[in-house]
Amino acid sequence: MRGLVFVIILAVAVALSGCGKTTSDHNSHNSHEVERADSATDNTEAVWTLSADHPSPNADVTIKVKIQDDSGKPVEQFDINHEKKMHLIIVSKDLSYFDHIHPEYQDNGEFTITTQLPNAGEFKMFADYIPSGGKATTKSNVVTVQGTAPAAETLVPDLEKEQMIDGKKVSLDFDSLQANKEVNMTFHMTDAQTNKPVTDLQPYLGAVGHVVILSEDAENYLHVHPTEEKAKGPDAKFMTSFPSSGNYKIWGQFKQNGKTFIVPFVVNIP
The missing domain is CATH 2.60.40.1930 (Macroglobulin (MG2) domain)
Incomplete structure (x- = not known):
């Protein structure tokens, strides 16, 4: 290597x-x-x-x-x-x-x-x-x-912070986005068919969810745990701070009906 x-x-x-x-x-x-x-x-x-x-x-x-x-x-x-x-x-x-x-x-x-x-x-x-x-x-x-690597995917910030994952509509909201400042981050989940709030999230590794965040160059790494670990939805709340400006990828990990699902988002931090 x-x-x-x-x-x-x-x-x-x-x-x-x-x-x-x-x-x-x-x-x-x-x-x-x-x-x-x-x-x-x-x-x-x-x-x-x-x-x-x-x-x-x-x-x-x-x-x-x-x-x-x-x-x-x-x-x-x-x-x-x-x-x-x-x-x-x-x-x-x-x-x-x-x-x-x-x-x-x-x-x-x-x-x-x-x-x-x-x-x-x-x-x-x-x-x-x-x-x-x-x-x-x-x-x-x-x-x-080993081998020939595929073409790299470009990291593009999500303009609409909403994903459809496993029959759920998941949105991501921040109270602010600024480097080196504490930020409240909330995942909100609803059933995609009924539009009703998801209220039966199961503990994943002892908490309502986990979040991993990496800067675009994979130099800045954050592993964030929820502020309300026993929550069951529709909100999963986290608090973190981004160490510098730039693009970051966020992976939220949650569990429902015995199945773990991952929700990815890309954000730009001013």
């Missing part, structure tokens, strides 16, 4: 090479349950190992993430964070592909999962975890899937 450099909000730039190692990102938790890569430093690092240096599209690849301290000793205890010890977010370089999966803890600081990546090209992975007694942390890694 060729070297890649990703700069995380005010953080030290880290060269990413191969499928092996990264210590690039750190997350902080605030009172609004926002996890973001930021300028704080932590005392853990992630060592990434993939079963193939350059995986093939739509072929099984096993991802191992070993968490260790700054002396190289495995971190062995992790807090449960929204029902899981690790959340792994995978996106394509152009943000057209999104997945949220959960590696299993194998002991000795190591998490593992087998998955597939859908096409050739570059993908970025974000591992969210909380070492026991520590802070919510994110580490990232970049992997290249």
Whole structure:
């Protein structure tokens, strides 16, 4: 894999090479349950190992993430964070592909999962975890899937912030849109046929929903939890702040009738 450099909000730039190692990102938790890569430093690092240096599209690849301290000793205890010890977010370089999966803890600081990546090209992975007694942390890694990558999709802000997803009409509203300012973000859901409010959302990973936000260049990463976790709809409310101006892609994740659904939006932050 060729070297890649990703700069995380005010953080030290880290060269990413191969499928092996990264210590690039750190997350902080605030009172609004926002996890973001930021300028704080932590005392853990992630060592990434993939079963193939350059995986093939739509072929099984096993991802191992070993968490260790700054002396190289495995971190062995992790807090449960929204029902899981690790959340792994995978996106394509152009943000057209999104997945949220959960590696299993194998002991000795190591998490593992087998998955597939859908096409050739570059993908970025974000591992969210909380070492026991520590802070919510994110580490990232970049992997290249072999072959000829499809043409990149252009990220275009949605003028109408309304989507039709699985028989539901989902709108997204903000009380304001401005960089470095707290923003209230509300997903509102109605049944597409009856136009009645959706009031039977089920908990997804212990909450009414989860939101992942990435800047267009995948440098600024936010994992946001709801302000009212036990809500069942029609509104799912979140609070966050966008660290800089530019285009961002937002994925809202919710559950109804035992099925998880994802609602994507693109917004421009002045």
